[in-house]
Amino acid sequence: MTPHVPHVTGTVPLTAAHSGPHPPLDTTLTTPPAPKDRSMPSCTTPGTAPAHWLQTVVLLTTPAGRVALRATSERLEPFGTTVRDGESPQDAAARMLGGPARPGTAPGRMLALDWTAPGSQGAGGAEITYVYEGELSAARCADLETDTAVRLVDPRDLDDALPPAWSRRLLAALHARVEGTTTELADGRPCRPGVLDRHRVLAGRSAGTEGQWMPDYTWDGATGRVRGWIFGPDGRVMLLHDPATGRTDLPGGAGGDDPAMALGAVAATTAHVTLAPDREVVGHHVSGGEATASVAARLRIVGPLVPVPCAPLPVRLLATPEQALELAPHAALTRSEVEDVMHLAHSEFQLPVADRRPVTEVPATGGVL
Known part of the structure; x- marks a missing residue:
């Protein structure tokens, strides 16, 4: 014993x-x-x-x-x-x-x-x-x-x-x-x-930032950051896992006057994916006078990952929106945001509600989902 x-x-x-x-x-x-x-x-x-x-x-x-x-x-x-x-x-x-x-x-x-x-x-x-x-x-x-x-x-x-x-x-x-x-x-x-075991996802999670989720809220000014709820055809969303830090997050980056347009550029450079043109701002996460726009979009093409010197390749994961809530706690996601995003994906994008299932990894070579 x-x-x-x-x-x-x-x-x-x-x-x-x-x-x-x-x-x-x-x-x-x-x-x-x-x-x-x-x-x-x-x-x-x-x-x-x-x-x-x-x-x-x-x-x-x-x-x-x-x-x-x-x-x-x-x-x-x-x-x-x-x-x-x-x-x-x-x-x-x-x-x-x-x-x-x-x-x-x-x-x-x-x-x-x-x-x-x-x-x-x-x-x-x-x-x-x-x-x-x-x-x-x-x-x-x-x-x-x-x-x-x-x-x-x-x-x-x-x-x-x-x-x-x-x-x-x-x-x-x-x-x-x-x-x-x-x-x-x-x-x-x-x-x-499985995928979570192999990459030790959750072993690098960190505390989330405080703030408030504001659905259908128009921020007065440019958004500091944008994050994407990028949906595949089965209703799951893409997450990016960084092997160097152990951090898992929604694809995101610098915002701007047009969050939907900014997400297209961010997704291309961080996740190496191409999005469909129909994108919707679901709401904003507001903290300390700054806003992060949450944008829902559909995945069109998954490109190959491009190696970067002295840095490991990111791991692209497909998970349900509710699993994203558990796997990316530092992103300050809330259940209300998840529910709003799922409702929009079902009503506007006509996507199914994904059942909880094992998380899968998108091949580094890319392809069409």
């Missing part, structure tokens, strides 16, 4: 909230002492092989995407517990969140299943970890900022906050959460890594 497996002691007050059928409730995250017998019998002949260790973890996240970790006197740990005899992994997760009998405290769906081979972490048996989804309500996050028993950590800081196996495990679970999938892991590494 790895020394960093979360053991459970004491009681930490938290609010369990998730997007499932139950409404958010103020509950107590109960962390009872771990039982002595934590083993799940192996499938080999009884008495001839070491037991497998079974544990469950709930990936608790804030609305801003930060991860809640339990702070001990020695280190930070995920919120988890070992599975008791006769329990299912989901029962154990529910027990940790306050008990399965309380309405609204059930964990969300399973995000990841991790197998750590026997002996790889110094234990005699294999280590099996179930990771479930969980969310903290916005009302509870402010209290947790001053709670010394809980630390809210950006995904980009997981490598510094946790041992390598745990940071890999939680980052892979975050990717599965964004894509609406369940991932199979071996020692924290995805067995079938």
